[in-house]
Amino acid sequence: MASDLRYSEEPVRPPGPRQLLVQVLYLSVDPGLRGWLNPARTYIAPVEVGDVMRAIGVGKVVEANGHNRFSPGDYVMGMLGTQEVCTTDGEDLVRVDPALAPLPTYLGTLGLPGLTAYVAVSDLGRPAQGETFVVSAGAGAVGSVAGQLARLRDCRVVGIVGGYEKCRYVTEELRFDAAIDYKSEEVSRGLRRECPDGVNVYLDNVGGEILDAVLERLARGARVVISGAVSQYNVTGPWRGPSNYMSLLVNRASMVGFVVWDHLDRYESFVAEMAALIRNGSVRSREQIVDGLAELPNAVATLFAGDNLGKLVLRIAGDE
Amino acid sequence: MASDLRYSEEPVRPPGPRQLLVQVLYLSVDPGLRGWLNPARTYIAPVEVGDVMRAIGVGKVVEANGHNRFSPGDYVMGMLGTQEVCTTDGEDLVRVDPALAPLPTYLGTLGLPGLTAYVAVSDLGRPAQGETFVVSAGAGAVGSVAGQLARLRDCRVVGIVGGYEKCRYVTEELRFDAAIDYKSEEVSRGLRRECPDGVNVYLDNVGGEILDAVLERLARGARVVISGAVSQYNVTGPWRGPSNYMSLLVNRASMVGFVVWDHLDRYESFVAEMAALIRNGSVRSREQIVDGLAELPNAVATLFAGDNLGKLVLRIAGDE
Numbered sequence: 001m002a003s004d005l006r007y008s009e010e011p012v013r014p015p016g017p018r019q020l021l022v023q024v025l026y027l028s029v030d031p032g033l034r035g036w037l038n039p040a041r042t043y044i045a046p047v048e049v050g051d052v053m054r055a056i057g058v059g060k061v062v063e064a065n066g067h068n069r070f071s072p073g074d075y076v077m078g079m080l081g082t083q084e085v086c087t088t089d090g091e092d093l094v095r096v097d098p099a100l101a102p103l104p105t106y107l108g109t110l111g112l113p114g115l116t117a118y119v120a121v122s123d124l125g126r127p128a129q130g131e132t133f134v135v136s137a138g139a140g141a142v143g144s145v146a147g148q149l150a151r152l153r154d155c156r157v158v159g160i161v162g163g164y165e166k167c168r169y170v171t172e173e174l175r176f177d178a179a180i181d182y183k184s185e186e187v188s189r190g191l192r193r194e195c196p197d198g199v200n201v202y203l204d205n206v207g208g209e210i211l212d213a214v215l216e217r218l219a220r221g222a223r224v225v226i227s228g229a230v231s232q233y234n235v236t237g238p239w240r241g242p243s244n245y246m247s248l249l250v251n252r253a254s255m256v257g258f259v260v261w262d263h264l265d266r267y268e269s270f271v272a273e274m275a276a277l278i279r280n281g282s283v284r285s286r287e288q289i290v291d292g293l294a295e296l297p298n299a300v301a302t303l304f305a306g307d308n309l310g311k312l313v314l315r316i317a318g319d320e
Numbered sequence: 321m322a323s324d325l326r327y328s329e330e331p332v333r334p335p336g337p338r339q340l341l342v343q344v345l346y347l348s349v350d351p352g353l354r355g356w357l358n359p360a361r362t363y364i365a366p367v368e369v370g371d372v373m374r375a376i377g378v379g380k381v382v383e384a385n386g387h388n389r390f391s392p393g394d395y396v397m398g399m400l401g402t403q404e405v406c407t408t409d410g411e412d413l414v415r416v417d418p419a420l421a422p423l424p425t426y427l428g429t430l431g432l433p434g435l436t437a438y439v440a441v442s443d444l445g446r447p448a449q450g451e452t453f454v455v456s457a458g459a460g461a462v463g464s465v466a467g468q469l470a471r472l473r474d475c476r477v478v479g480i481v482g483g484y485e486k487c488r489y490v491t492e493e494l495r496f497d498a499a500i501d502y503k504s505e506e507v508s509r510g511l512r513r514e515c516p517d518g519v520n521v522y523l524d525n526v527g528g529e530i531l532d533a534v535l536e537r538l539a540r541g542a543r544v545v546i547s548g549a550v551s552q553y554n555v556t557g558p559w560r561g562p563s564n565y566m567s568l569l570v571n572r573a574s575m576v577g578f579v580v581w582d583h584l585d586r587y588e589s590f591v592a593e594m595a596a597l598i599r600n601g602s603v604r605s606r607e608q609i610v611d612g613l614a615e616l617p618n619a620v621a622t623l624f625a626g627d628n629l630g631k632l633v634l635r636i637a638g639d640e
Contacts, residue, residue, distance in 0.1 A: 043569065043570045207566070212561070226565070226566070226568055226569050227569070228569070229566050229569075232566075238563045239563045239564070239565075239566065240561070240563065241532070241560070241561030241562040241563040241564065241565050242561040242562070242565060243558045243559045243560070243561040244559070244561065245546070245559075245561050245562060245565070245575070246527070246546070246549050246552075246559065246577070247577075248546055248575060248576065248577030249363065249546050249547070249548070249549075249577030249578065249579060250363045250577070250579070251577070252577060252578050252579060252582060253576070253577055254574055254575065254576040254577070255565070255568060255574065255575045255576075256568065256573070256574040256575075257566070257567075257568030257569030257570070257571070257572060257573060257574075258569065258572050259569060259570070259572060262572060
């Protein structure tokens with residue numbers, strides 16, 4: 001991806017009336033960064049050659065020009081782009097509170113990954129007490145929160161992760177019931193061992209073989225929630241569809257997709273609830289901070305190799 | 321399939337206490353007949369070599385031996401098997417009324433295909449007024465009923481069918497709004513033309529390429545209902561999964577599978593409602609009758625070639 005990006009210096013675009021000038025402080029390193037470069041329109045238009053690369057970030061409002069929601073000094077989260085300063089009408093930005101949690105947390109557990117996990121568990125998957133909840137990329141920004149939320153609902157929580165260190169992280173630090181290391185064993189085999197009664201709810205971020213393995217192991221009435229397909233973002237040509245989709249029929253199961261941006265109206269109540277869970281120790285959060293905009297391509301490569309532990313965040317500037 | 325079946329004459333197994341002896345009158349020629357021969361367990365155990373081939377039929381109770389639900393002379397529908405006389409405990413049989421409709425209709429519009437369509441439309445797909453409802457195998461036993469039920473909900477109804485004759489049948493006789501002939505054009509192209517606002521509800525019986533084409537054309541919030549995958553029943557090796565399943569995410573859509581046997585408790589109220597719709601001309605029904613058990617393999621081949629028009633039924637015996 002490094003060769004697809006070009007760093008350039010340009011004058012700051014002055015904000016018009018009711019536009020904001022935001023100093024970018026942290027940027028989220030997301031699988032979406034790769035997906036947004038694909039030319040097909042998905043839930044959002046692709047980034048065009050010459051555009052500023054899209055990215056979610058946290059920043060501080062420097063100028064507000066009579067904006068109806070934000071004033072200078074406010075902290076905001078949203079699509080700020082991979083740049084040091086962002087000029088925006090602020091429509092999709094939400095306010096964040098640095099007194100409640102460190103700013104990078106608003107790109108992970110208290111940010112869109114956390115909201116994704118929250119919607120997937122509370123609204124769509126709704127795992128009940130005693131049910132088995134499985135999440136792929138279980139140590140990732142979405143999976144780590146989803147697993148912990150399912151644990152709070154007294155589910156059996158199984159994370160599919162890559163590598164011993166992540167197995168240890170999700171079972172010991174995040175208190176999942178079990179982990180399956182897809183790098184060291186067949187996922188099907190791990191699922192047979194760890195999900196003896198089948199899978200009631202599955203949150204999938206990865207697609208591909210792992211999705212097929214879980215479909216094969218669904219319990220009656222299972223709910224599969226699709227929030228991404230990281231394994232396919234670098235595929236050119238047709239994607240690999242789930243061969244075992246007829247398991248939906250056999251098991252009277254459902255598969256549902258969603259996009260977190262549709263749920264921004266719940267952000268405020270989500271943050272209040274999640275911040276309380278972090279404060280009382282029910283949910284643990286971890287970020288891995290990398291310094292400087294120039295590190296973006298390397299950070300994306302790290303993410304796709306699965307070499308990070310915790311939410312990958314790029315620090316663009318210190319907060320004075 | 322002919323070479324997989326052997327015709328043999330065996331003495332009738334005498335019914336035990338509270339068992340029924342049923343004379344088989346009509347048998348349903350189903351895609352399931354092929355699926356049930358595959359060795360993998362799906363929603364029902366596969367038919368083993370040496371077993372009587374499974375089939376749904378309508379018959380007349382000859383002996384009842386103190387059965388708690390049925391008496392001699394009753395007409396019944398259920399898994400009677402490809403045989404002239406069936407000995408059964410009658411657990412999964414339902415009563416049918418020859419005064420309400422001709423017996424073969426109980427294998428089509430008033431039978432499990434009709435109930436499948438009814439559950440798919442009323443419970444799972446729930447197309448609303450003005451929405452676009454698409455059904456594959458639109459001239460088939462399930463599709464023809466589903467399309468007519470969607471039409472009664474004031475939907476735009478589009479049937480995907482094979483051949484000009486079926487296009488004519490669904491648009492003129494069944495009053496669908498449009499038909500797409502997958503034998504004469506790309507389904508994607510037909511969908512673009514006939515579903516300008518996208519597909520809100522899709523009932524899929526066929527899987528494969530057609531499912532992928534419809535997924536590509538989903539409207540926001542679409543519901544995909546899976547009741548079969550006829551295109552894959554003869555595939556050896558892994559099935560073709562829907563490459564475009566991420567359209568579920570992009571369009572905040574869902575895909576749900578179901579098995580009609582779970583809904584037998586609604587059979588009685590379904591029959592009352594559907595028989596009334598047939599009587600007042602709102603729903604039209606057609607059966608194609610073939611004579612004799614020996615015709616079963618040919619009839620299944622006709623079905624998979626898509627050469628039948630209307631529900632294919634095998635007549636085993638006349639009703640005195």
